[in-house]
Amino acid sequence: QKEVEQDPGPLSVPEGAIVSLNCTYSNSAFQYFMWYRQYSRKGPELLMYTYSSGNKEDGRFTAQVDKSSKYISLFIRDSQPSDSATYLCASSTGANSKLTFGKGITLSVRP
Amino acid sequence: NAGVTQTPKFQVLKTGQSMTLQCAQDMNHNSMYWYRQDPGMGLRLIYYSASEGTTDKGEVPNGYNVSRLNKREFSLRLESAAPSQTSVYFCASSVPSGRETQYFGPGTRLLVL
Numbered sequence: 001q002k003e004v005e006q007d008p009g010p011l012s013v014p015e016g017a018i019v020s021l022n023c024t025y026s027n028s029a030f031q032y033f034m035w036y037r038q039y040s041r042k043g044p045e046l047l048m049y050t051y052s053s054g055n056k057e058d059g060r061f062t063a064q065v066d067k068s069s070k071y072i073s074l075f076i077r078d079s080q081p082s083d084s085a086t087y088l089c090a091s092s093t094g095a096n097s098k099l100t101f102g103k104g105i106t107l108s109v110r111p
Numbered sequence: 112n113a114g115v116t117q118t119p120k121f122q123v124l125k126t127g128q129s130m131t132l133q134c135a136q137d138m139n140h141n142s143m144y145w146y147r148q149d150p151g152m153g154l155r156l157i158y159y160s161a162s163e164g165t166t167d168k169g170e171v172p173n174g175y176n177v178s179r180l181n182k183r184e185f186s187l188r189l190e191s192a193a194p195s196q197t198s199v200y201f202c203a204s205s206v207p208s209g210r211e212t213q214y215f216g217p218g219t220r221l222l223v224l
Contacts, residue, residue, distance in 0.1 A: 006153075036215075042218070043201055043203075043216050044154070046212050088153065098144075103152065
């Protein structure tokens, strides 16, 4: 079992929909949680970063971490065609330089 | 400020050929990483360098070597390319602060025939 598991997708939604992307993790030592967005033929870019449980909001994006259930979520409100990309969750213990990534889920937002 | 740059952008090799992928960052980051990304496999760490002068194996190091040339540059070498090494390769860098947020380059698409 990989340390970070992500719903495989792909996912297709109409413009304006609320999108929920989810990951689970197995390593209790993970303390830092990130979401990266990757457009086609580009490198991943950091979208959201959270530490500890709770919600973090940035515009239309909300990252949620539930450490008790080892669950990581990203919510996108009022989704736009420009949100069409691959989304990767990642976690770190903070004890070294390494991130553990989920496999990524490809989201398509239909106009 | 270019961030993380990678060369070449695309390369075709024949089985058994060698090549070096170059990566440079201008953000004064200490740590640098090489990943490969394959369909259905996500990002897998090949090697990383926590600081200048140190390198460590990641999840999939076989068939690769790395050199941390200086603080800015981290190269990945394929000594004898195999079709299984066909992939997209990403370099990343970070300031190790506990947050471990990494900044990625644009990638190198490698095809081994």
